[in-house]
Amino acid sequence: MAVVLSNEFVSRGICRMTVAFKGDVLPGQFFMLRAWDKDPLLSRPISVHDYEDGKLTFLYQVVGKGTEMLSRLTPQSDVTLQGPLGNGFPRITGDLCVVGGGIGIAPLYYLVKNYRKHNPDGKCRVYLGFRDVAYGVEDFEQAADEVNLDIGGIITDQLQVASGEVVVTCGPEVMMKSVAKVVPAENRVYVSLEAHMACGIGACLGCTCATKYGNRKVCQDGPVFLRDEVFYV
Structure with a gap:
């Protein structure tokens, strides 16, 4: 409680x-x-x-x-x-590029803030896309080096990723799949999945998702996965 x-x-x-x-x-x-x-x-x-x-x-x-x-x-x-619960994002030491869509921005702010704390000399760029009204942008602007905003369009149309940047994305699946396609294969990409959950601890199998290595539980094995694990087709 x-x-x-x-x-x-x-x-x-x-x-x-x-x-x-x-x-x-x-x-x-x-x-x-x-x-x-x-x-x-x-x-x-x-x-x-x-x-x-x-x-x-x-x-x-x-x-x-x-x-x-x-x-x-x-x-x-x-x-x-x-x-x-869940595995969370890995500790990122290189430059970071974050792509969020709608309420998918929610877990990304703590990531950006934590990244800045542990990587004061690293560069963090953020892309935020919203359907109609933006929110939470000011918090990202205080923590990141660069914030790119799109309202009503397609945020991945703006996305440019530098060599060596680690990319993290959360939002609608169609947006994350677009990120996975746009980002060069040599860049590491982490995606945070959403799923309907009943227990949150992997007991009910209600949030099972297909991965390259067979079915996994979003609540226990995720919600963070590598791009190649979940968008492998």
Whole structure:
């Protein structure tokens, strides 16, 4: 159980919630959240947007009953957390290029912020694409060297990747597949997948995905995979 510190809409249908939490949290990991007893049946998987000084932040989209109930939580409310879960992003030492689409930007901010902390001399470039309204851009601008923004278009049309850059992407599958095709084969590309999850710990097999090496569980083996593992066809 955690205490909600703040919870507010930052754009239409997009909420940012901060809760009190102490523990080790890696960029790219997620938590299973619930603020109800029996209905809905399942907790909701929400990726970590930021974590610092005992404050854990989630940026999430209100798309159904569960997230709508989360959006109604007020400061000092209780929320049940299970996590952190998943493998998270690897520690990146070279230059970094991040590509996010829509709510897929959520786990990328903590990655960029953590990268800057451990690589003060590295270069971090960010591409953010939105369907109609942008949000969270200012946070990326404070942490990255360069932020490229697209609203209503196709963000990968702008994408230019330098030799040696490590690329990380999260967002709609069609966007991530486009990134996988655009980025040269010699660049390492990590993708963060989304999936419907029931347990979050690999027991129910509800988030199984096909990979080059057979079926894997997004919650346990992911959500972060190498490009060649999941986009191999």
